[in-house]
Amino acid sequence: MMRMSRMLLPAGIAVATLIAACGGGEAAKEQEGDDKDDATPAVAVSFDPSTITDAELALGDSIFHGLIGATSCQSCHGAGGVNGAAAPSLVDDKWLHSDGSFEGIHKTIASGVMTPKEFSGVMPPFGGAPLDAAKHRAVAAYVYKISHK
Numbered sequence: 641m642m643r644m645s646r647m648l649l650p651a652g653i654a655v656a657t658l659i660a661a662c663g664g665g666e667a668a669k670e671q672e673g674d675d676k677d678d679a680t681p682a683v684a685v686s687f688d689p690s691t692i693t694d695a696e697l698a699l700g701d702s703i704f705h706g707l708i709g710a711t712s713c714q715s716c717h718g719a720g721g722v723n724g725a726a727a728p729s730l731v732d733d734k735w736l737h738s739d740g741s742f743e744g745i746h747k748t749i750a751s752g753v754m755t756p757k758e759f760s761g762v763m764p765p766f767g768g769a770p771l772d773a774a775k776h777r778a779v780a781a782y783v784y785k786i787s788h789k
């Protein structure tokens with residue numbers, strides 16, 4: 641498994657690059673409604689978990705714990721996504737806002753949670769500060785992996 645993902649690293653970087661291009665287009669599309677001038681490239685973004693690389697997981701871990709980026713998921717969800725005081729555990733198989741798939745988690749991170757189901761506080765999009773597409777995918781990959789062992 642580990643050996644596999646190392647071998648896949650260059651492919652993973654290519655995928656992350658494609659997603660960087662694609663994610664920006666998607667964000668723009670959401671903001672501009674049906675303005676399709678700057679069309680999203682016709683690249684299928686892969687949410688196949690086998691495309692997650694070790695490097696991506698390490699990046700996602702750092703983002704989650706506030707070592708990279710302007711916000712910390714840990715501050716609400718707890719270290720490792722366990723025992724958060726202000727937000728649900730991310731290591732169990734109970735999902736309140738998606739089906740818990742890589743893609744579902746990725747979406748929740750971007751939208752945040754304005755109508756929490758169990759906690760009283762909300763989650764701002766990206767936890768508070770925007771993440772670029774590669775970092776967005778990395779932190780989603782991290783959450784996917786800690787919850788799908």
Ligand code: HEC
Nearest residue numbers: 713716727735736737738756757758759761762763766767
């Ligand atoms: C300000 C506190 C806060 C921060 C920071 C925060 N979250 Fe959340 N998060 C929440 C709350 C509150 C919920 C929804 C709880 C509810 O529905 O009762 C939530 C829900 C989620 C969910 C959905 C869980 C489910 O059961 O479907 C995911 C995934 C998630 N957060 C990931 C992240 C990630 C990744 C980060 C960092 C980029 C982050 N969160 C930062 C408060 C936070």
